[in-house]
Amino acid sequence: xxxxxxxxxxxxxxxxxxxxxxxxxxxxxxxxxxxxxxxxxxxxxxxxxxxxxxxxxxxxxxxxxxxxxxxxxxxxxxxxxxxxxxxxxxxxxxxxxxxxxxxxxxxxxxxxxxxxxxxxxxxxxxxxxxxxxxxxxxxxxxxxxxxxxxxxxxxxxxxxxxxxxxxxxxxxxxxxxxxxxxxxxxxxxxxxxxxxxxxxxxxxxxxxxxxxxxxxxxxxxxxxxxxxxxxxxxxxxxxxxxxxxxxxx
Amino acid sequence: xxxxxxxxxxxxxxxxxxxxxxxxxxxxxxxxxxxxxxxxxxxxxxxxxxxxxxxxxxxxxxxxxxxxxxxxxxxxxxxxxxxxxxxxxxxxxxxxxxxxxxxxxxxxxxxxxxxxxxxxxxxxxxxxxxxxxxxxxxxxxxxxxxxxxxxxxxxxxxxxxxxxxxxxxxxxxxxxxxxxxxxxxxxxxxxxxxxxxxxxxxxxxxxxxxxxxxxxxxxxxxxxxxxxxxxxxxxxxxxxxxxxxxxxxxxxxxxxxxxxxxxxxxxxxxxxxxxxxxxxxxxxxxxxxxxxxxxxxxxxxxxxxxxxxxxxxxxxxxxxxxxxxxxxxxxxxxxxxxxxxxxxxxxxxxxxxxxxxxxxxxxxxxxxxxxxxxxxxxxxxxxxxxxxxxxxxxxxxxxxxxxxxxxxxxxxxxxxxxxxxxxx
Numbered sequence: 001x002x003x004x005x006x007x008x009x010x011x012x013x014x015x016x017x018x019x020x021x022x023x024x025x026x027x028x029x030x031x032x033x034x035x036x037x038x039x040x041x042x043x044x045x046x047x048x049x050x051x052x053x054x055x056x057x058x059x060x061x062x063x064x065x066x067x068x069x070x071x072x073x074x075x076x077x078x079x080x081x082x083x084x085x086x087x088x089x090x091x092x093x094x095x096x097x098x099x100x101x102x103x104x105x106x107x108x109x110x111x112x113x114x115x116x117x118x119x120x121x122x123x124x125x126x127x128x129x130x131x132x133x134x135x136x137x138x139x140x141x142x143x144x145x146x147x148x149x150x151x152x153x154x155x156x157x158x159x160x161x162x163x164x165x166x167x168x169x170x171x172x173x174x175x176x177x178x179x180x181x182x183x184x185x186x187x188x189x190x191x192x193x194x195x196x197x198x199x200x201x202x203x204x205x206x207x208x209x210x211x212x213x214x215x216x217x218x219x220x221x222x223x224x225x226x227x228x229x230x231x232x233x234x235x236x237x238x239x240x241x242x243x244x245x246x247x248x249x
Numbered sequence: 250x251x252x253x254x255x256x257x258x259x260x261x262x263x264x265x266x267x268x269x270x271x272x273x274x275x276x277x278x279x280x281x282x283x284x285x286x287x288x289x290x291x292x293x294x295x296x297x298x299x300x301x302x303x304x305x306x307x308x309x310x311x312x313x314x315x316x317x318x319x320x321x322x323x324x325x326x327x328x329x330x331x332x333x334x335x336x337x338x339x340x341x342x343x344x345x346x347x348x349x350x351x352x353x354x355x356x357x358x359x360x361x362x363x364x365x366x367x368x369x370x371x372x373x374x375x376x377x378x379x380x381x382x383x384x385x386x387x388x389x390x391x392x393x394x395x396x397x398x399x400x401x402x403x404x405x406x407x408x409x410x411x412x413x414x415x416x417x418x419x420x421x422x423x424x425x426x427x428x429x430x431x432x433x434x435x436x437x438x439x440x441x442x443x444x445x446x447x448x449x450x451x452x453x454x455x456x457x458x459x460x461x462x463x464x465x466x467x468x469x470x471x472x473x474x475x476x477x478x479x480x481x482x483x484x485x486x487x488x489x490x491x492x493x494x495x496x497x498x499x500x501x502x503x504x505x506x507x508x509x510x511x512x513x514x515x516x517x518x519x520x521x522x523x524x525x526x527x528x529x530x531x532x533x534x535x536x537x538x539x540x541x542x543x544x545x546x547x548x549x550x551x552x553x554x555x556x557x558x559x560x561x562x563x564x565x566x567x568x569x570x571x572x573x574x575x576x577x578x579x580x581x582x583x584x585x586x587x588x589x590x591x592x593x594x595x596x597x598x599x600x601x602x603x604x605x606x607x608x609x610x611x612x613x614x615x616x617x618x619x620x621x622x623x624x625x626x627x628x629x630x631x632x633x634x635x636x637x638x639x640x641x642x643x644x645x646x647x648x649x650x651x652x653x654x655x656x657x658x659x660x661x662x663x664x665x666x667x668x669x670x671x672x673x
Contacts, residue, residue: 031619031620032616032617032619032630033287033616033618034616034630034631037614037615037616037631039613039614039631041600041602041611042600042602042604042609042611050602050604050611051604051605055604055605056604057602057603057604061600061613063598063613072453072454072455075363075365075366076365076366076367076453077363077366078358078362078363078366078368078369078372079354079357079358079360079361079362079363079369080361080362080363096354096357096361097350097351097354098349098350098351098354098355098357098358099280099349099350099351099354100348100349100350100368101290101291101348101350102366102368102449104287104290105290105291105453105455105456105592105593106453106455107455107597108454108455108597108598109597109598109613110287110288110596110597110598110613110614110615112287113287113616113618114280114287114290114350114618115279115350116279116280116281116285116286116618116619117278117279117280117281117619118279121278121279121281122619122620125619125620126620129620129621129622129623129624129627130624131623131624164351165279165350166279166280166349166350166351167350167351168350219598219600220597220598223454223455224454
């Protein structure tokens with residue numbers, strides 16, 4: 001059995017948010033909605049260290065959907081619009097979701113996003129807020145994103161460029177690529193090569209080797225959701241900003 | 250009296266119309282017209298849904314009490330009680346409707362049901378309860394319907410039959426027998442609607458404000474507070490304050506007043522346990538209540554206590570009953586509203602940050618879902634705190650639902666022959 005998972009090496013993450021942007025481009029994610037977030041841990045603003053000099057910390061934490069083995073969002077969905085596929089991907093059926101948003105309440109990671117209005121309206125609003133003139137953007141014009149609708153083998157719509165209003169969406173591990181044997185966009189787009197994607201059940205896959213060799217942690221492990229996104233903790237840098245251990249007491 | 254009634258109907262009709270227009274607007278533009286966003290996904294609608302589930306309680310509990318526990322003094326108001334049970338169970342389902350992003354796909358609940366989901370169970374239990382209450386009302390009123398019919402405006406009186414006194418007596422006996430059979434079937438559902446509604450929220454480990462075994466009992470206590478108070482108000486509208494109903498009113502007032510005490514005990518018991526540890530998510534929910542939602546909390550507590558006091562002491566006067574029932578319901582309403590904000594404003598994904606010897610937990614912000622602000626004054630795209638205040642559309646729809654429900658309730662109470670035995 002294939003069971004997909006991801007490892008993110010926090011030592012390699014430079015906080016550039018390329019993963020978030022490439023995800024948005026490729027998946028045609030509406031303005032204001034983010035499937036992938038990168039924040040500086042402990043800080044109000046991204047890229048601002050937390051703490052007081054010289055005791056500072058600046059750790060960047062990217063958070064995609066965890067594609068949990070025990071996903072609460074799947075259990076709460078009254079119509080089974082979100083489900084865990086055999087290969088471990090947690091997906092949303094755009095044609096079945098009734099928009100009750102129970103899954104947004106259940107998900108402890110805050111990765112689920114709701115289409116509060118038409119995606120075109122969102123984009124128009126974005127241009128307006130950015131100070132562009134009225135009608136600068138026409139909704140009928142070009143739309144960014146992977147151009148072809150994607151359906152799973154049993155015909156469920158899991159990726160579409162034209163987002164229906166009033167349904168929930170989230171990171172799919174780029175199901176439209178994974179089904180073609182290509183890694184998710186965030187894995188390929190990471191300039192620091194911080195991400196490894198692959199089959200957790202195959203002992204010879206790169207991800208299994210990384211998981212065997214490195215110590216990893218998962219987010220909110222105490223909730224029992226068993227996420228399939230693993231993190232390699234950042235090591236403390238030596239030298240400036242680090243701790244100098246005194247030999248004498 | 251007739252003019253007052255017509256005026257009330259007119260006002261309610263206007264409010265209902267405004268609500269319907271607001272809902273059409275929301276259907277056209279989407280839920281963006283509400284002030285809910287990704288970090289704060291349920292708001293006023295869900296609070297009102299929980300409130301209406303609570304108010305639906307009184308009816309069947311009252312009716313069941315008569316036939317299961319033999320509380321005979323409640324008998325004259327049983328039909329009114331079961332009518333309110335029916336109408337508020339329907340109100341709860343109606344209230345959840347504008348919260349749904351795709352109401353056009355509601356049939357999916359029947360086509361692809363997921364029996365692990367408690368929302369589905371809540372829907373099943375609520376609709377069963379509504380149907381049972383409707384049947385119960387019909388069974389109770391059957392002899393009277395046969396005697397004087399249902400008067401529907403513009404249609405006239407229907408289902409009236411000419412009968413001998415003997416036949417009426419036979420129907421009455423039959424009604425009594427059937428009610429006795431129905432009551433034990435209906436009572437579990439009367440308890441289940443609150444329990445399952447609470448479980449929808451209480452099963453979510455990611456929301457510490459709800460999670461735990463105590464939510465369902467507090468829901469039942471809240472229901473036993475609001476339900477009888479609603480029955481008091483409804484039967485005061487139908488019958489007015491009469492000598493032969495004194496016992497029934499006194500008993501209902503006492504049940505409501507006692508339930509407030511039980512509710513407050515469980516509520517503050519939970520508060521104490523949560524605050525004692527001085528840290529953690531559970532503790533933070535309490536701090537959030539006292540820091541940001543103190544006004545709502547004050548309304549909730551003051552009105553509940555005031556209502557209890559009035560109901561426990563002034564149950565012998567119309568003014569006391571009305572004031573007490575209203576106060577108790579306002580308190581429960583605030584209690585229900587407070588169900589929502591502390592659940593969402595404690596972000597579940599908190600990452601521990603260790604800085605030397607200090608450490609704290611940091612909430613990972615959530616993407617809002619739209620772009621706000623201006624170029625020079627941008628609002629954050631990711632936020633860990635959402636200051637939710639219901640939008641005008643949300644308020645209009647909520648009031649609209651209330652108006653529609655009140656109209657139907659008043660209409661039913663007028664159409665059905667609900668007056669008690671021995672009076673016309």
